[in-house]
Amino acid sequence: MEELMRQQQLSNGQKSERQELTCSVLFTNPKFRADKSSTKDEINSIARMVSNAEDLELDRVFRKVSKNDVEETRSLNRSLFEFGHNFEDADGWLKLEQPCKDQLATVLRYMFESHLKTTVQIEINNMYFNCHFIVLQVYSRFFSELDMIPLLVTLPENAVSQKAFMLSYKWMLSDEPVLELAHLVEVYVAATYLRITSLEAHCWKYFDDEECYNEDTACALYVESKDNPAMDVVRNLMLTRIRKFLLTFVATKEFLDLPTSHLIYLLDSDEICVNTEIELFDGWVTIGTRGKRTFGV
Known part of the structure; x- marks a missing residue:
């Protein structure tokens, strides 16, 4: 009996050992090698x-x-397109009525005229103008030739007045601009400084028109422009148009303040209406002597 019980215990021990070995085989691969695993x-x-x-x-x-x-992921799933589905094959796609959109030119014009999303500030005598730099670049060589796009540009008031810059920028934004004669000199001086060629040409259309500037109006424009170097060409043109208004001009204070070089240019003109140039010169000298004029010949 004892012998049978001992054999049974041995038999049970071998079975349990085989079960443990069986479990270890399921979770441990005897052929596994870390250096060759994948x-x-x-x-x-x-x-x-x-x-x-x-x-x-x-x-x-x-x-x-x-x-x-670089870490990569290999997907085991197939995409919708690999199954043959494609949104480009939708029936009637090209027959659909496309919605309208605002024209780019209209949108840009609205932004420019409303001063939205401006990109640069122009400072003139502590007054700041919010502008679009691209607009200034299109018309002005002064701005287009800048090496960098600035956030702030300061302009001298003696060359570009506040009013002149406002009118010049308004001219840039307008399709059919009309200049005001009252501020034409200011605008022309600003256009010369900023090198706005087309605006200078627009101003010259007025200067060349004798219906705008002739006789008294030409004399008034001369007086306004005589001290500005940027207006030298305009000034010389106006001096030749004084003509019959010269005798009236001689009786004014502005004539007494006439620089010598301007008087010589006036006397050299064939357009002035005077008997002899010497009378005009003598009158300038005589009246000027009372005011203690000093000049050299």
């Missing part, structure tokens, strides 16, 4: 152990590294 072998091993391997989303768990040490 992600594919590891995935296959888990797939055999789990009934629904796709539930594990193995493509998110196991990743591979490329030669450039």
